[in-house]
Amino acid sequence: MFRTLRRALCAAAAALLLPLLPMTGAQPAHAAEPGAGYWHTNGRQILDAAGQSVRIAGINWFGFETSNNVTHGLWARDYKSMIDQMRSLGYNTVRIPFSDDIFKSSTVPNSIDFSGGKNADLRGLNSLQILDKIVSYAGQGGLKIVLDRHRPDAAGQSALWYTAAVPESTWITNLKALATRYKGNPTVIGIDLHNEPHDPACWGCGDTTTVSYTHL
Structure with a gap:
């Protein structure tokens, strides 16, 4: 099972997935300044395209994993202003949790305020298209993105990476879709395959139905 998963993911995600340092709190802007271009690893270090060491100073932006099917806070603020604020506080990386619900054609983002011109370019978009907008704007400001498959669906988290409602095949298909979607995009530096x-x-333990995917 995991050999199949390894082959399936590696082809699409080899250039995308990076070993990540643990998320840290905000650092002073001069210390957290990200490097330009693609990040890569060298031993225990993460380096930018110029070979300079960079440190992940990350913040979580919840919402895509909930029934809102989009990042939280859009009911009150424009997404660009929130990204600008994250940048101004010294963060260089945003971790975005999601559930597999955002891949369903029936999923509709909700609780977005469009009054006064807020979030105007998100009107009529589905969850993945809004994610594209967030990734694009974050990248323009030098922020990096870590995607986090946080839940199989909006109903709640799961111990295993699959459930009766969301089989392992769906998990693999959707991870491959994300890896393909952002392949070649230096803003997306990794995917957390399943949260906790x-x-x-x-x-x-040798049981392929429960053995941790971290042994891939």
């Missing part, structure tokens, strides 16, 4: 797997998930 736990019991009955296991490490080294």
Whole structure:
């Protein structure tokens, strides 16, 4: 099972996935300034396109994993102003949780305020198209994005990477779709394959239905 997953993901995501340092709190702007272009690893360091060491100073922006199907806060503010604020506070990376619901054609983003010109370019877009807008604007300001498959659906988190409603095949298909969507985009530096797997998930137990995907 995991050999199949390895082959499926590697072809689409080899250029995209990076080993990531743990998320940290905001650092002073001069210390958290990200490098330009693609980031890559060299041993324990993350380097920018010029070979300069960079440090991830990350913040979570929840919402795509909930029934809103879009980042939270858009009911009150324009998404660009929030991204600008993250940048001004010294963050250089935004972790965006999502659920597999955002890949469904029936999913509609909600709780977005369009009054006074706010979020005007998001009107009529689906969740993935709004994600594209966020990635694009974040990249223009030098921010990087880590995508986080946080839940199989908006109903809640799961111990394993699959459920009866969202099988492993759907998980693989959607991860491949994301990797393909952002392949070649230096703003997206990684994908968290599944948030916090736990019991009955296991490490080294030999049971392919529960063994942790981190052994890929």
